[in-house]
């Protein structure tokens with residue numbers, strides 16, 4: 001990774017604030033000689049528009065940014081004229097040579113579990129050898145092993161591990177990420193995880209949106225009680241949520257709504273309480289079995305329903321109805337997870353798109369079921385296993401992911417006035433991004449108009 005211009009780590013941002021913009025070397029940024037610019041201009045993608053990247057065909061294109069915002073994109077002449085019209089001095093622009101490469105919006109990862117301790121390769125090996133879930137649990141594996149490791153880890157260890165992953169995400173083109181707590185499962189540790197996320201967000205340069213996921217699993221100390229899940233849900237609503245809201249350290253609240261984890265009534269109670277406290281709401285829905293999650297996300301008007309590897313017919317219909325309403329629920333699909341679990345059971349992405357549901361693609365970065373930082377890899381799996389086109393997958397990591405985070409008017413496309421988060425790619429067209437399996441094709445990354453990654 002190349003020069004990372006000084007992050008303004010001292011500048012205080014309010015707790016839970018998604019972004020501390022990086023310090024810029026100059027007021028303007030001019031990307032020159034782009035082979036094409038996939039702008040994704042024109043708003044949320046759904047149905048046929050999911051495959052429209054709104055590309056400006058090159059060669060010889062420029063993208064100009066001024067004070068952290070997009071000023072113009074187009075031919076070199078058009079952009080030059082716009083700079084002159086705006087009265088910006090030419091020497092105030094830092095220049096990047098795209099050398100014929102594609103320029104896109106910065107990638108947005110709308111679903112990650114960034115902060116955790118330990119790793120679970122042993123469990124993965126057991127699974128590869130045919131072990132079932134119960135065997136793995138008996139061997140001390142599963143989500144509760146990450147909870148135990150996370151509770152025991154000091155803040156510095158949690159922060160340095162998450163920082164390493166976050167730097168890798170940035171190097172792979174991710175400029176904004178949602179990140180969940182959920183490996184604490186008690187007030188003290190959940191607050192600790194959200195505080196770590198707050199510090200990482202203030203450090204930048206990746207814009208981080210923290211999500212409270214106290215209802216990720218029922219912790220060990222509650223298991224064995226009668227109505228263990230119910231008792232823990234009460235703990236989440238009465239102790240954890242008020243503490244999180246009081247400290248203002250989470251943007252969103254999420255629940256793992258799944259048969260055998262938290263049911264729809266419990267999920268509804270938690271998310272309603274969260275909404276009353278001013279948090280945005282999102283949902284882990286129907287990952288393993290039809291559990292009413294898609295229906296609940298539509299009923300509550302969640303920003304996003306995530307996973308959806310096994311929604312019911314009624315759930316797909318409910319999401320389609322929400323898509324026709326003014327406030328569509330984005331279906332955030334996590335194909336790397338299904339792939340890593342080798343279940344050969346993937347979200348019905350084509351049906352969702354055909355039904356007019358806006359689809360986003362995210363990594364689900366976590367130590368148990370998706371240990372990857374790379375949205376490029378997630379896009380490849382989306383193309384191979386969900387049947388998406390490259391343009392549909394990239395819309396899912398840009399404009400639609402922005403909407404899944406409630407930031408559709410701020411980021412996710414290259415349009416004048418939007419945040420200048422950009423990726424310059426080493427390939428000339430967007431089809432090559434998921435095509436070169438496993439390669440990191442990022443040449444440069446700008447965040448709020450500052451060059452934060454520059455690779456040779």
Ligand SMILES: [Zn+2]
Pocket residue numbers: 111113284364
């Ligand atoms: Zn998840």
